[in-house]
């Protein structure tokens with residue numbers, strides 16, 4: 203063999219040896235777990251990467267192999283998919299399984315080690331520091347802001363009245379983003395929003411496409427340079443938000459009397475203030491860490507909430523009896539008054555909360571949650587050896603017919619007062635120590651936006667009938683939009 207031939211063959215041989223070594227190393231512990239047969243080096247990437255809709259493929263595996271199955275996406279580690287409630291509980295409750303799975307590494311260039319992606323002491327410290335920013339009393343302060351942006355949304359939706367079919371998602375998406383981000387409001391094309399979409403697409407592709415999954419081959423794709431450009435814009439943007447807030451605090455002080463606009467900025471960024479004050483008082487947190495948290499919250503707080511609101515509106519449009527019951531509840535709270543909802547009013551919307559919960563069951567905005575196993579772990583007869591990734595397959599977990607009879611049916615009564623406790627069979631906000639820090643905030647915002655829309659518009663099924671095509675392994679979306687019809691409500 204020539205020297206050139208040897209140079210080309212040697213790396214492939216090394217990769218093959220490494221793959222077989224790791225494959226058999228893990229396989230002896232997880233051979234009782236079924237799954238599709240992998241190919242050397244690329245594992246099962248060829249089976250998932252080539253199709254646009256991984257979620258459907260995973261559901262296919264769930265059907266074929268059961269509620270615990272294995273897949274190999276990466277060069278090194280198997281990924282065990284779980285939609286079994288007992289095993290889910292064992293994983294999410296464990297203090298030994300707090301690290302995120304290998305896939306989350308693709309977020310690092312953007313989010314660094316923010317709350318979603320960080321581990322160990324840094325995560326513990328930041329979680330403790332940021333938890334007070336989500337106290338009920340602080341959240342109450344956001345209600346006026348929700349109302350203000352709800353009014354902008356009503357104006358936009360008013361222009362769609364009478365059309366046979368309106369995709370509701372882009373309207374909700376833009377309002378949720380704008381509400382979180384003052385500077386995006388100044389940018390009518392919302393460059394920031396578009397760049398967030400682009401980075402999510404890049405991260406998603408990296409989790410599923412052979413050419414993009416490996417660092418070495420990724421270097422030669424067009425996404426490599428695009429990602430750098432997108433990150434420059436996103437990080438500059440966030441740094442700008444932080445710098446202007448720092449300046450305001452320096453000029454006015456946190457407690458100084460403020461104009462309406464200033465108060466609003468402060469409310470919207472109160473978790474940022476928490477970090478800036480912590481630093482001011484001598485706490486150790488770098489500017490880079492603050493930036494990572496702001497990016498993390500902007501991501502976690504937007505796309506999830508926009509997805510949840512849009513799917514709930516779609517469910518309401520297609521379930522007129524449920525919509526009517528929500529309207530009766532709203533009438534009992536507001537009577538004939540046109541006033542905006544207060545935080546007390548939002549807390550009274552018990553049936554609407556059941557509706558939102560049922561929508562989060564059928565359409566969980568985070569359909570997959572990943573963890574990395576750091577210590578050999580045994581749960582309910584399954585071995586999870588150190589080094590494997592596990593994925594809690596929330597989308598499938600939520601359709602367990604033993605907990606949710608007739609699981610495809612939209613039925614808010616499943617969450618009535620006496621039916622509240624679903625344990626680990628229902629986890630739209632995850633559960634255990636790494637659950638969603640923003641869940642109460644999200645529920646308040648969802649109730650505010652949805653009740654405002656329903657008080658002004660009747661939601662009807664679109665013409666022609668619309669069937670969403672679910673997609674998205676990071677955030678659940680519909681490939682063909684979420685279409686409804688809007689009619690001005692007379693009451």
Ligand code: HEM
Nearest residue numbers: 317318502503506507510567568631632636638639640644
């Ligand atoms: C309907 C809306 C929302 C849903 C369904 C949702 C769901 C989730 C889920 C499933 C996780 C766990 C992710 C994982 O382990 O990979 C999570 C974590 C997180 N969420 Fe949410 N979320 C929502 C809204 C929000 C909002 C509004 C915020 C902030 C304002 C937020 C901030 C976070 C953060 C920072 C984490 C990481 C927590 C940690 O690891 O300590 N989320 N969320």
